[in-house]
Amino acid sequence: MPSAEPAPVPSDLPVPSDLPGPQVRLPHSWDEARARAYNCVVPLPAHSVSLDQGIGRILAQDITALQDIPHYASSAMDGWSVAGSPPWIMAQTGLRLTAGQAAPVVTGGLIPAGAKAVLRSESGRLSRDEDGLPVLVLSESARPGEPKGGQHIRRPAEEASAGEVMVRSGQRLNPVHIAVAALAGLDEVRVLGQPAVKLVFTGDEVVSAGLPGPGQVRDTFSPQLAAVVRMLGGSVLEQQRVADNLAAMTAALEDRVEDPADVIITTGATGRSSVDFLRAAVAGLGGTMIIDGIAMRPGHPTLLAEFPDGRLLVGLPGNPLAAMMGLLTVAAPLLARLGSRELPALGEVFCGSPIPESPGRTRLLPYRLVYGLASPTKFADSGMLRGLAAADGVMLVPPHGAKMGGTVTAIPLPWQLP
Ligand SMILES: Nc1nc2c(c(=O)[nH]1)N[C@H]1C(S)=C(S)[C@@H](COP(=O)(O)OP(=O)(O)OC[C@H]3O[C@@H](n4cnc5c(N)ncnc54)[C@H](O)[C@@H]3O)O[C@H]1N2
Numbered sequence: 001m002p003s004a005e006p007a008p009v010p011s012d013l014p015v016p017s018d019l020p021g022p023q024v025r026l027p028h029s030w031d032e033a034r035a036r037a038y039n040c041v042v043p044l045p046a047h048s049v050s051l052d053q054g055i056g057r058i059l060a061q062d063i064t065a066l067q068d069i070p071h072y073a074s075s076a077m078d079g080w081s082v083a084g085s086p087p088w089i090m091a092q093t094g095l096r097l098t099a100g101q102a103a104p105v106v107t108g109g110l111i112p113a114g115a116k117a118v119l120r121s122e123s124g125r126l127s128r129d130e131d132g133l134p135v136l137v138l139s140e141s142a143r144p145g146e147p148k149g150g151q152h153i154r155r156p157a158e159e160a161s162a163g164e165v166m167v168r169s170g171q172r173l174n175p176v177h178i179a180v181a182a183l184a185g186l187d188e189v190r191v192l193g194q195p196a197v198k199l200v201f202t203g204d205e206v207v208s209a210g211l212p213g214p215g216q217v218r219d220t221f222s223p224q225l226a227a228v229v230r231m232l233g234g235s236v237l238e239q240q241r242v243a244d245n246l247a248a249m250t251a252a253l254e255d256r257v258e259d260p261a262d263v264i265i266t267t268g269a270t271g272r273s274s275v276d277f278l279r280a281a282v283a284g285l286g287g288t289m290i291i292d293g294i295a296m297r298p299g300h301p302t303l304l305a306e307f308p309d310g311r312l313l314v315g316l317p318g319n320p321l322a323a324m325m326g327l328l329t330v331a332a333p334l335l336a337r338l339g340s341r342e343l344p345a346l347g348e349v350f351c352g353s354p355i356p357e358s359p360g361r362t363r364l365l366p367y368r369l370v371y372g373l374a375s376p377t378k379f380a381d382s383g384m385l386r387g388l389a390a391a392d393g394v395m396l397v398p399p400h401g402a403k404m405g406g407t408v409t410a411i412p413l414p415w416q417l418p
């Protein structure tokens with residue numbers, strides 16, 4: 001007898017589409033999802049790091065000179081510290097000079113008290129006076145009037161006075177700023193918090209080298225995601241591949257002391273079929289969904305969840321372009337807020353071709369600017385990357401489409417930002 005009940009779905013097979021098609025309303029519009037990702041967290045606290053760890057970080061406190069820089073008068077030339085007019089007799093090193101005395105000095109060396117100038121070695125020569133005593137005289141190559149008062153002496157506080165601000169808070173620190181911090185007398189700098197990110201890639205069919213066989217695909221995430229996450233302000237702690245099963249994903253998402261990530265970004269397994277185990281792993285670890293599906297294409301399965309210990313998870317779809325669009329929509333604002341930065345600015349472009357409606361979803365289309373007009377690139381299906389590689393930005397086409405010549409919002413690409 002045929003049963004009235006539907007046949008049970010074997011647990012190892014994908015459930016046929018209960019994923020959102022055009023008829024299913026996804027919980028968040030693109031704008032809502034982006035705002036939610038920014039607003040669901042607070043900035044990580046500022047902290048002190050050693051100077052070498054400070055490069056590239058954003059300064060959370062002015063760098064102030066702890067003493068005068070330089071803090072003593074020093075010579076800018078190899079030669080002699082001198083007082084009064086030539087000839088000079090040699091004084092004992094370390095003692096105060098009186099008029100008519102000189103003492104040898106090297107570049108950077110301490111200028112003795114009483115010295116009025118430095119005579120560089122080319123401009124002086126050792127000689128003897130009428131009594132046969134050694135004296136320093138001007139050489140033939142000395143310039144007229146040399147040495148002038150204060151010549152070749154680096155005065156104290158010439159570069160900064162004690163207490164003077166040398167680098168302002170808010171500055172992204174380059175290597176020279178770090179050298180200035182050392183000059184100011186600091187051993188550490190206080191910087192804004194920076195989210196630490198762990199990347200977790202799924203896909204048993206994914207191969208990381210060579211040519212993939214039938215049913216396999218070459219990994220397009222590990223070569224690029226860490227770099228893009230860094231451009232978005234995250235520091236990448238590690239990248240990990242996990243097998244396509246619940247236990248492996250659960251283990252990768254568990255909190256570990258040796259792996260203190262603020263944010264975990266996963267790729268793949270975002271579908272709602274029984275083989276897509278990401279949601280099950282999040283639920284099993286007591287996680288809460290903050291964003292579970294976005295009315296956008298590609299990238300609609302992108303999710304954002306929070307674990308009970310405060311760690312965040314961004315789940316990106318496995319399709320390569322969809323993942324990048326999820327990254328720009330959810331990870332970019334999340335990392336910006338955690339790192340105390342503004343919500344990344346959006347731009348506007350003029351649309352170079354009419355784009356038909358697509359009810360219920362925002363389309364994210366990589367575009368190229370041609371004569372000032374933005375035209376969608378080719379090769380921009382969800383599973384492709386060529387279109388994004390060639391793009392000048394990504395257009396946000398609203399559900400009702402766009403007219404040729406009309407303005408549309410555009411997301412700048414992280415690798416094209418100044
Ligand atoms: N019945 C339905 N099926 C699917 C729907 C739907 O609405 N109904 N949506 C499709 C869309 S849209 C997306 S996006 C994907 C999301 O799938 P997952 O996040 O579960 O991703 P996977 O199934 O693991 O992989 C999808 C695709 O991506 C390839 N992939 C994965 N990792 C990599 C990598 N490192 N490098 C290159 N390519 C990768 C993987 O081989 C698959 O081809 O679901 C659709 N299905």
Ligand code: MOO
Pocket residue numbers: 296297298299300301317319321322323382383
């Ligand atoms: O919309 Mo899926 O997210 O095509 O890639």
